[in-house]
Amino acid sequence: MTPPLSGRELAGLEMHEPVTGPVYAIYYPVLAAFGVPVNIVAIVILSQGKCGLSTCITYYLVAMAAADLVVVFTGVILNRIVDIYFPGSYLLLTPACRAKTALVYATRDISVWMTVTFTFDRFVAICCRRLKTAYCTKRTAAVVISLVITLNCLKNIPWYFVYDPIYIVNSLPWYCRIRPAFYISPAWLAFSFLDCIATPFLPFFLILLLNALTVRYIIAASRVRRALRGNAAERSPDPEMENRKKSIILLFSISGNFILLWLTYIVHYLYYRITNTYPYSGYNDPVYILQETGYMLLLLSCCSNTFIYAVTQSKFRKELVQFPTKPFLICLRK
Structure with a gap:
């Protein structure tokens, strides 16, 4: 009888069982081909500070793009593409496999918790006016980002010691x-158990809760503001409400993207825990397909934030359009 698996062990199975089929063989290289450049472009554009965003928001968005870029390298290239196209690679030696596993978990957790910290920062900025001045600063953002990276790296070190070699060939594991x-x-x-709660269930719950509280506050504040402004609200635009609207669109787009693309992974985990449907009957097993679909969408979430910026932020779109020509213009000026 196969022992029951934990939530993160399911992710481990995703890493160490061979992933075959033309869909996977095409999907992951395409994802890497788009994910690497779009995240690099996002980091460069956002770092210039010309998108009309506060320094605090820019810090979080740059950190999120950088975390997503590292996830593409570890989760897509080192983990999936190497396993599919280079089955005899030395990256599949047990020490490298252990290190890769810990890196995949750590970088994925960092990416997830960056989304949580960004959502909390926007919640404070919109709903907690007294706390906003002290919390929504670039110094606080830098401290929070550093803590997220450090704690998630430390938390995932034990995964290196979970695995044993499958084969010993010429004294090599x-x-x-x-x-x-x-x-x-x-x-x-x-x-x-604690690791599974930490990612993805606690972030999923926190993002839903913070967004719900933000929506409730916005609805109440909008009613009060319209009542205070009276007829003037119909005659002239409200700059504060317009700025708040832009911030809300960005917040809900990023957090909603996270929720939607992680939802399949969570549904598979809950289904597995209820039915205990492992081992799978084969690669055509619907539960196996659900697992792989969840993992594919999970990794897609690391490549989609740049498109969210492009859709929701007009100044980012302007910088994005000019981005391919800027290096040539700088060279001409020199």
């Missing part, structure tokens, strides 16, 4: 499998 102690040790079971 190959591939990774979860060691039996992981299923019975109280310490490992506690770690697995």
